[in-house]
Amino acid sequence: MKARVFVTLKTGVLDPQGKAIGHALNGLGFRTVGEVRQGKVIDLDLAEKNETAARASLREMCEKLLANTVIEKYEIELKP
Template sequence: MKAKVHVTLKKGVLDPQGKAIGNALHSLGFGNVGEVRQGKVIEIELAETDRSKAEAAVRTMCEKLLANTVIEDYAVELVG
């Protein structure tokens, strides 16, 4: 089973990289682009077949290492 973890900054947390991407898009002529927020995707291959156990394990990974839960949100997507 594969897990995809989407990590993004929480609303209200300054996102300078997202701002820079938005400014670059505007300078390239994409004037209809509004606010841009950037994040990361982490793919994890799991040797677990039980979906609930896999999700619980990945959430624990997020809480302990993959996301800074003070300033970041995360979403777990299980594939397979």
Template sequence: MIKARVTVTLKNGVLDPQGKAIEHALDGLGFEGVGQVRQGKVFDIEIEGADKAKAEADLKAMCDKLLANTVIENYSVSIT
């Protein structure tokens, strides 16, 4: 079994209102010096019966087709 983590984040230049709201909330809670906050999402995925190369190819296809909106988001795949 192959375990992987896919991290999806907004591309630079794309507005992130949720990140901005988190940034303001942290300031309101007294956390000073917090810079720009950007939010994203993480997927932990297990793939059975695949070798590492096929798993990586499948994971990238998953990102391109479903997990990430590649117009406004970047993704990275890490296989453990």
């Protein structure tokens, strides 16, 4: 089973990297671009076949290692 985990900064947490990208895009002439936020995407191959079990273990991975839950939130997407 393939899984995709998004780790992004919580709303309200300053994102200087996103701001820099936004400014650069505006500078390149992309005037329609408003707010930009940058995060991480992690693609995992799991041997787990059961979706509920996979989701539970991914949640644990996020809490333990992948995300800093003080300032970051995560989303889990499964592709069987």
